Amino acid sequence: MLGYAGTILYVDLTTGKTRTEKLSDDVAKKYVGGIGLGMKLYLSNSKAGVDPLSAENPLVLAVGPVSGTMFPTGGNGHAFISKSPETNGVGEAVSHGTFGAELKRAGYDAVIFTGKAEKPVYLWLDDDAAQILDASQIWGKSSGETEDAIKNEIGDYYVRVASIGLAGEKLSKISSIFNEKTRAAGRTGLGAVMGSKNLKAIAVRGTRDIAVAKPDEFITMVKEFHERMKGPAAQKYRTLGTSENIMVQNQLSCLPTRNFNNAHFDNAQKVSAEALNERYITKIIACNSCAMRCEHEAVIREGTYKGTQARMEFDSVWALGPNCGVDKLDAIIKAAELCNYYGLDATSAGVTVSFVMDCHEKGILTHEDLGGLDAHFGNADALVQLIEKIGKREGIGDMLADGVKIASEKIGKNSSQLAQQIKGLEVTGYDLRCLKTAALASAVSFRGADQNRSGAYTIDLKGKVDRLKAEKGRGKLVKDAEDTYSLIDSLIICKNAKGTLYNELSDMAKLYRLVTGYEMTSEELTVAGERINNLAKLINVREGKSRIDDTLPWKVLNQPITDDGPAKGAVVTQEELDLLLDDYYQARGWNVEGIPTKAKLKELGLEEFSSIIEGKEA
């Protein structure tokens, strides 16, 4: 078995016992790796209806077949999969860095954590040797501090660590799992799942060789991708970075501003990628094996926030900036640093702050409710203070630390209309009212509101379709985009490198063949992508989700864009959403309730899970 390590590690945190199982060829080929393999292992090792923060909910960590090789961006990823405490459906999040490569070199394709440790612990994987060690001394520390402390304790500075911060320990449902200080498996609240298991960190040292099936052809392919990464496909990432989209979207009036009260931010220039790079970006660094380095490191050298340092991307700039009406970059960078420090998903945290500001301006949360905080839109100090409170679960932060859906349920007073979330997961920085392919994709996304399950916004932004129109045909576009993204997250290639896959599926199939030696055609890989999406859907169906959950935030459905410009008046009506959903389910071969049919499961080789749809598929 090449590419794959061939081993799955089971860690029972209740008993402290570990065991390994072989990864079968069949499972490897069917589910590829990463989120595909992880969701398969999750489904086969869990029961329906468990509390996501209980000992009964397993947490899966998985790498892909190319992890540990030098395929640019492909060598360095890892994925966490579980039931999300935010969505109560499938939770998954991918991160990059070096951790994934190290885990592969230690000899594992996946690690499954079950049960709950009595006291705070961390897992130390030293190749074959798996030990559960005491973490009481590092409990309470940030991920960065944890990493340093573990390296010191073990006495090896090349050990790689993934860990949670204070937010994960305190079971914040918007907490993430961080690795190498700046990288995060950010979304769906998996930090809280780790926290609920008293699992502070996973530290790995892997010393094995990674060999590929066809080394000479593989190296030639790597060289070709290095060349592609010097070209236009990677230019944005190499130069201004992902935050370039701030201005691009602002011009198209699809930059959600002040919690979706606007779709255009008048002060966008002040938080643009140009401003960020000019004043704060000090260094651009790379993940392991990557030839198109994109990680923009911002440093604040003077003023109130002197000494602040954070990695900045479109998502964090948007969520903490325009989305909160904040135009002060130094405060945005400080807020992002605090998210890293406490271990919060910066997107969800930013959307939570914008929700509070919206509630405050509409009189739903008073000055007193907020402990004296003047949380109007644009108040940069309030932004920083709210993130701090959420990170520590302090004061109002306690109620907010589980994201906007739960907060709005506690607040009542129709505040749910201001909660920008789908399936419980906070939205990302794309105004879905005027990006209707993206609106469909967000509604059906198995992990909840997110652009990273399909990247469908690019279909709208690039003008391949009329972005303001809901029409038949979008279902197929979204389905295909989702299947491709699921493969990217299963091989684990970076989505920022998607543009360098000139021939998406045939490039991926070739990579898979050269690394693993298994025959795999583009067509077979396409089916694997569809299989992985159906698998995710099966987890959601098992947890009771159906068409009613494939919906959009209240504002997207009810409050048209008011800004003058290309998107004025845009909204997604329920009729439009229904049309799009029908079209999508049809393209997927699912019934009108969005449930996969028996025939579809048979076609995809997922019969073993057909009991899940029993009685629901008619």
Place this chain on the structure above:
Amino acid sequence: MVKVHERKFVSADPEKCVGCQICEYTCSFTKEKAFNPLKSRIRVVRVNQLANMAVTCRLCEAPACVAACPRDALTQSEDTGNIVLDKDKCNGCGWCIEACDYGAIMLHPETKVVYVCDMCKDKADGPQCVKWCPEEAITVVTSDVLAQKARIGAIKKLFQEPEEKK
């Protein structure tokens, strides 16, 4: 025989290095047909996000590793300046590792003798890390060239307009 100051070695520019570790993969693949940083003759250090640097043998003029070896297993080639190991004499004691200020000589995880950059002497196109580095951060230099570069940089700074100085 080459004059000492013309000795060529591999050096990374910390301004350009992004910490991608492609040099490590390239090296281990070139030398051992495997992807494994532990078998690379060049290693990347990321002290923090802002400080990244690849480090390998600098072919020192008075190599401490050679001096430290009690078994005379290490010598420096008069022709190239490369550090050459007599595998039969090396017992993996690690004195050379302790002596090297740069962490450039390491104990091989399998052969249990030390290994160090040999400038890819068997490759017609020279050190493969230089060829593969996507940031062009790694180059083959002489101490003379390094001094020249430093000199030029310093003088450029001196003649910069005040507002350009940062």
